[in-house]
Amino acid sequence: MELTRRPRRLRTDGIRPLVRETEVTAADLIAPVFVDATTDERQPIESMPGHERVPVEEAVARVEEIRETGVEAVIVFGIPDSKDDRGTRAWADDGVVQEATRRITDETDAYVITDVCLCEYTSHGHCGVLTSDASERLEAVRSSGTIEHDDEDPALTVENDDTLDLLGKIATSHAAAGADMVAPSGMIDGMVGAIRESLDAAGHENVPIMSYAAKYESAFYGPFRDAADGAPSFGDRRHYQMDPANAREATREVTLDVEQGADVLMIKPALPYLDVVSTVRQEYDHPVAAYNVSGEYAMLHAAADRGWLDLEAVAYESLLSIKRAGADLILTYFAEDVARRL
Numbered sequence: 001m002e003l004t005r006r007p008r009r010l011r012t013d014g015i016r017p018l019v020r021e022t023e024v025t026a027a028d029l030i031a032p033v034f035v036d037a038t039t040d041e042r043q044p045i046e047s048m049p050g051h052e053r054v055p056v057e058e059a060v061a062r063v064e065e066i067r068e069t070g071v072e073a074v075i076v077f078g079i080p081d082s083k084d085d086r087g088t089r090a091w092a093d094d095g096v097v098q099e100a101t102r103r104i105t106d107e108t109d110a111y112v113i114t115d116v117c118l119c120e121y122t123s124h125g126h127c128g129v130l131t132s133d134a135s136e137r138l139e140a141v142r143s144s145g146t147i148e149h150d151d152e153d154p155a156l157t158v159e160n161d162d163t164l165d166l167l168g169k170i171a172t173s174h175a176a177a178g179a180d181m182v183a184p185s186g187m188i189d190g191m192v193g194a195i196r197e198s199l200d201a202a203g204h205e206n207v208p209i210m211s212y213a214a215k216y217e218s219a220f221y222g223p224f225r226d227a228a229d230g231a232p233s234f235g236d237r238r239h240y241q242m243d244p245a246n247a248r249e250a251t252r253e254v255t256l257d258v259e260q261g262a263d264v265l266m267i268k269p270a271l272p273y274l275d276v277v278s279t280v281r282q283e284y285d286h287p288v289a290a291y292n293v294s295g296e297y298a299m300l301h302a303a304a305d306r307g308w309l310d311l312e313a314v315a316y317e318s319l320l321s322i323k324r325a326g327a328d329l330i331l332t333y334f335a336e337d338v339a340r341r342l
């Protein structure tokens, strides 16, 4: 047999680095930070080993720890001191994200991105204002403790257009506090355009928007919802987040965000949706971000704890795969661990 094509020729140790197509660097990574207005002490997040909710006073110290690993960008999530039906603490000037952002941007050189959503701030845990129908259902939950909600039409839960005004206020308050970039995550129709308009009207035309452009209604967000105390108190998010079965729909979603002025396009989750990352990479010129979510992190930790996987190796391989699929930026709970070893 005459074998002339031998791909193994390029796999010797000397040449592997020269022909490597993909690289992960600390500059690609964005580390999530949870700031909690209800605590004076750092609180470990059980289902996300190595991560904590920190009080506002510790936000700068937390960000410095991240920067020491070489990661320069953070995304800030807030747990407010109180919640109400409209999530008013989300756009308060003295809100948890606003206070933390002010300190972080005053005292560090980190690039600060803020998550713009209502679910951590509303007493019902949905990502927007409830419709009157949904409010009635909420009252029923509150008075009886339970509700038969699964047969209700979920499209009626969140009032889309009333929510847009609130998202604009939140984003503007974050920018006023010094946020370098805002990242709307609610999957509310028109959110990017509404936020762009509010930011521009307030003189923040240079603050970019990283849209959670194709965000799926995923079961991989479980640990995050514990961490950020943002689980819906009734129903679920399937009426605003995307159906995991749909890939072509992602293109339509992303196109809308591009038309409304999104600067960076995010796909979320990452690993189970690499087909979507790849398609968005091919179809748009914009920077593409992927969110390697809490469940993707927790499952590797759980398996490593049992001795079933090598944590360092699978964490790195995960991030490499997300980049190979086409992501330029990766939001990941592994940011510090991976960056430290690069």
Ligand code: PBG
Pocket: 115, 117, 119, 127, 185, 186, 220, 221, 222, 223, 224, 225, 230, 292, 293, 294, 295
């Ligand atoms: C808020 C938000 C969520 C996540 C990021 N922003 C939760 C959700 O949509 O339920 C999930 C992040 C993760 O799981 O790591 N809307």
